[in-house]
Amino acid sequence: xxxxPLEERGIDVEDQFRNWSELNVDPYDKVHVDPYTRARVILxxxxxxxSIIFSHQVSRHTDNLEIRRALALxxxxxxxxxxxxxxxxxGDQTPLETTIGYEQVAVDLTSWLARHEPDPMLKQxxxxxxxxxxxxxxxxxxxxxxxxxxxxxxxxxxLTEITPGRPTFTHxxxxxxxxxxxxxxxxxxxLSRLHVMTITAGEQQTxxxxxxxxTDWIEPLARGLYAEIAQVEEQHVTHYESLLDPLDSWLKxxxxxxxxxxxxxxxxxxxxxxxxxxxxxxxxxxxxxxQLHAACELLRRYEGVEPxxxxxxxxxxxxxxxxxxxxxxREILATQYDLRTDGTDYVNVGDLPKDHRYxxxxxxxxxxxxxxxxxxxDERAERDRDYRDEDGANPIPELRQIVAA
Amino acid sequence: xxxLTPTKATGAIAQPAEALYIDPECQISENAxxxxxxxxxxxxxxxxxxxxxxxxxxxxxxxxxxxxxxxTNNPMLERRYKELGEExxxxxxxxxxxxxxxxxxxxxxxxxxxxxxxxxxKLLESTFMxxxxxxxxxxxxxxxDAVFLAESMDHANWHTFAALVDSLPDGEIKxxxxxxxxxxxxxxxxxxxxxxxxxxxLVELQATSAIAAKAEMKAEEMLAAxxxxxx
Numbered sequence: 067x068x069x070x071p072l073e074e075r076g077i078d079v080e081d082q083f084r085n086w087s088e089l090n091v092d093p094y095d096k097v098h099v100d101p102y103t104r105a106r107v108i109l110x111x112x113x114x115x116x117s118i119i120f121s122h123q124v125s126r127h128t129d130n131l132e133i134r135r136a137l138a139l140x141x142x143x144x145x146x147x148x149x150x151x152x153x154x155x156x157g158d159q160t161p162l163e164t165t166i167g168y169e170q171v172a173v174d175l176t177s178w179l180a181r182h183e184p185d186p187m188l189k190q191x192x193x194x195x196x197x198x199x200x201x202x203x204x205x206x207x208x209x210x211x212x213x214x215x216x217x218x219x220x221x222x223x224x225l226t227e228i229t230p231g232r233p234t235f236t237h238x239x240x241x242x243x244x245x246x247x248x249x250x251x252x253x254x255x256x257l258s259r260l261h262v263m264t265i266t267a268g269e270q271q272t273x274x275x276x277x278x279x280x281t282d283w284i285e286p287l288a289r290g291l292y293a294e295i296a297q298v299e300e301q302h303v304t305h306y307e308s309l310l311d312p313l314d315s316w317l318k319x320x321x322x323x324x325x326x327x328x329x330x331x332x333x334x335x336x337x338x339x340x341x342x343x344x345x346x347x348x349x350x351x352x353x354x355x356x357q358l359h360a361a362c363e364l365l366r367r368y369e370g371v372e373p374x375x376x377x378x379x380x381x382x383x384x385x386x387x388x389x390x391x392x393x394x395x396r397e398i399l400a401t402q403y404d405l406r407t408d409g410t411d412y413v414n415v416g417d418l419p420k421d422h423r424y425x426x427x428x429x430x431x432x433x434x435x436x437x438x439x440x441x442x443x444d445e446r447a448e449r450d451r452d453y454r455d456e457d458g459a460n461p462i463p464e465l466r467q468i469v470a471a
Numbered sequence: 472x473x474x475l476t477p478t479k480a481t482g483a484i485a486q487p488a489e490a491l492y493i494d495p496e497c498q499i500s501e502n503a504x505x506x507x508x509x510x511x512x513x514x515x516x517x518x519x520x521x522x523x524x525x526x527x528x529x530x531x532x533x534x535x536x537x538x539x540x541x542x543t544n545n546p547m548l549e550r551r552y553k554e555l556g557e558e559x560x561x562x563x564x565x566x567x568x569x570x571x572x573x574x575x576x577x578x579x580x581x582x583x584x585x586x587x588x589x590x591x592x593k594l595l596e597s598t599f600m601x602x603x604x605x606x607x608x609x610x611x612x613x614x615x616d617a618v619f620l621a622e623s624m625d626h627a628n629w630h631t632f633a634a635l636v637d638s639l640p641d642g643e644i645k646x647x648x649x650x651x652x653x654x655x656x657x658x659x660x661x662x663x664x665x666x667x668x669x670x671x672x673l674v675e676l677q678a679t680s681a682i683a684a685k686a687e688m689k690a691e692e693m694l695a696a697x698x699x700x701x702x
Contacts, residue, residue: 249492
C-alpha cells in the first residue's frame with residue numbers, strides 16, 4: 067500500500083505559521099539552477115494561488131462563521147506557502163526568462179500528465195493544448211533572443227526542444243469552441259481528477275502571469291505578443307476547467323484541492339535536486355496534510371461524508387515528474403498538428419466547413435498583423451534565421467527552418 | 472455493505488452525454504441499461520434511470536441524516552435522526568439488492584440521479600452554508616425542514632414506484648420490486664409523518680411559548696431550551 071495522507075499526522079494548521087524572516091527565503095541562482103527546479107517552483111506557486119483563490123470563492127458562498135474561519139486559517143497559511151515558493155524566484159530573472167520557464171513547465175508538465183493519463187478523452191485534451199504551449203515557448207524564445215540577446219536553451223537546459231508547434235496564430239478560436247465536456251465525479255479515475263486539477267491551476271497561473279506582466283515592456287512587439295498569448299491561456303483555462311465535474315459540493319472540492327496539494331508536494335520532494343528546496347517541499351507536504359485533515363473534518367461534520375468515500379486509499383504510486391518529453395512532443399506534433407476544436411469535439415482543420423465560426427474569428431482577431439508571426443519575422447530579419455533549439459528537423463515539413471539564401 | 476458514494480473503485484458506470492464524458496471503461500449504453508428491466512411494454516431504460524435516481528436520493532438522505540445527527544443540539548432529535556439514518560441506509564441496501572438481482576449495476580449513475588444529487592447536495596448545503604444569520608433554534612428548524620423536504624421526495628418516490636410495480640407484467644422482476652416496496656414503504660410513511668409532525672410541534676412550541684428565541688436570550692439559555700425540546 068502506498069502513501070495515505072489520511073493516516074499521516076502532518077502539522078496542525080494552527081502550528082503552521084512562520085515569521086517574516088522565514089518567509090523571506092533566499093532565491094535560487096538563476097544561472098546554476100536545475101531547469102526543473104525552476105519548473106517545480108513555478109508549478110507549486112500556481113498551485114498555491116489556485117488554492118487561495120478557490121478558498122476565497124468558497125468563503126464568498128457561505129456565512130457560516132466556523133467554515134469561514136477554518137478557510138481563513140488554512141488560506142493564510144497557503145498565502146505564507148505561496149510567498150516562500152514564489153520567493154525562490156530571483157530578482158535578476160527577467161520577466162521574459164520567467165516566461166520561458168512558464169512555457170517549459172507547460173510543455174513538460176502537460177506531456178507528463180498526458181503520458182500517464184488513463185482516460186483517453188482527458189489525454190486528448192492535454193495533447194491538444196500541449197502543441198499550443200509548445201509553440202508559445204518557441205515564440206517567446208525568439209523574443210528573448212531579439213530583445214535580450216538571450217539563449218533560451220540556457221534556461222531550459224535543452225531538456226525541452228524549442229521549435230514551432232501548432233502555430234500560435236491558429237490557436238485563436240471562437241470562445242464556444244474552447245468549452246469541453248467534463249468527466250463524471252463518480253466514474254473518474256482518482257489520478258485523472260488530480261491531473262485535471264493540476265493542469266487547470268498551472269494554466270491559470272500562466273494566464274495570471276501574462277495578464278499582469280504583459281505591460282512590463284516598452285517594445286510594442288513584446289506587449290503585443292503577451293496580449294496575444296494571454297488570450298490563448300484564457301482559452302486553455304476555459305478548456306481545462308470545463309473538464310471538472312460541477313456536481314461536487316464546495317466542501318468536496320476543498321478536500322480534493324488539499325489532497326492534490328499533498329500529492330504535488332510529495333511528488334516534488336521525490337525528485338528535487340536542491341537540498342534546501344527539497345526541505346521546503348517536505349515541510350509544505352506536512353503542512354498540507356494538516357490542512358487536508360481540517361478540510362476532511364468539515365466534510366465529515368457538515369456533509370456526513372467520510373473522506374474515504376471520495377478519496378483513494380493512497381496517493382498514486384507515481385509522483386508527478388518533471389523530465390524531458392522530447393520524443394513524446396514530436397509524436398503528438400506529427401499526428402495532431404492539424405487538429406482544431408468544433409464545439410466539444412476535436413476535428414481536423416480540413417474538415418471544418420468554410421463558413422465555420424473558427425474562420426470568422428480568425429479573420430477578426432488576426433486582421434492587421436499577428437504579433438506571434440511578427441516576432442519571428444523580426445528575428446529572421448535581424449539574424450537571418452529564427453531561434454530554435456532542436457534535436458532534429460521539425461516533424462512538420464512546413465515548420466522546418468528557413469535558411470536565408 | 473452499501474455504497475453511499477459510487478466511485479470508479481466501487482464500479483460506478485454512467486452514460487455519456489454532450490457535456491459529460493465517461494471513461495470508456497465506465498461507460499454503459501442505453502441498450503445495456505434497458506436490458507436490466509427487459510419486460511414487454513415497459514421502457515426499461517427509463518425505469519432503470521428512475522431506480523438509479525431513487526438510489527441517489529436514498530444515498531444523499533443517509534448523508535443528510537449523518538450530518539444533522541452530528542449537528543443537532545437536541546438529544547431526542549439526534550437519536551431520531553440516527554434511527555432514520557440507519558433505516559435510510561437500509562433502503563439503500565434494498566435498492567442495491569433489487570438492481571443486482573435484476574442483473575444491473577447498483578452503482579450505475581443515471582442523468583436523473585445526477586440531477587437528484589445536485590438538488591440534495593444544495594438542500595444539505597442550505598442547512599449550514601447560510602446559517603450565519605440564524606440562531607441555534609432557527610438552525611434546528613432549518614435542518615428539520617431539509618429532512619422534511621428530503622422525506623417528502625422519498626415518500627413520493629416510493630409511492631410512485633409502488634404504482635409502477637403494480638403495472639408491471641407478472642414475473643421475477645415484478646416480484647423483486649414488490650418485495651422492495653413492501654420492505655420500505657411503511658417506513659417511508661413513518662419518516663414523512665415524523666418529519667411533518669415534528670416540524671409542526673417545534674413551530675407551535677416556539678410560536679406559543681416563552682422559550683422561543685429572543686434577541687436578549689443568551690446562547691447558553693437558548694442551547695438549554697433547545698436541549699429540552701420534545702422532552
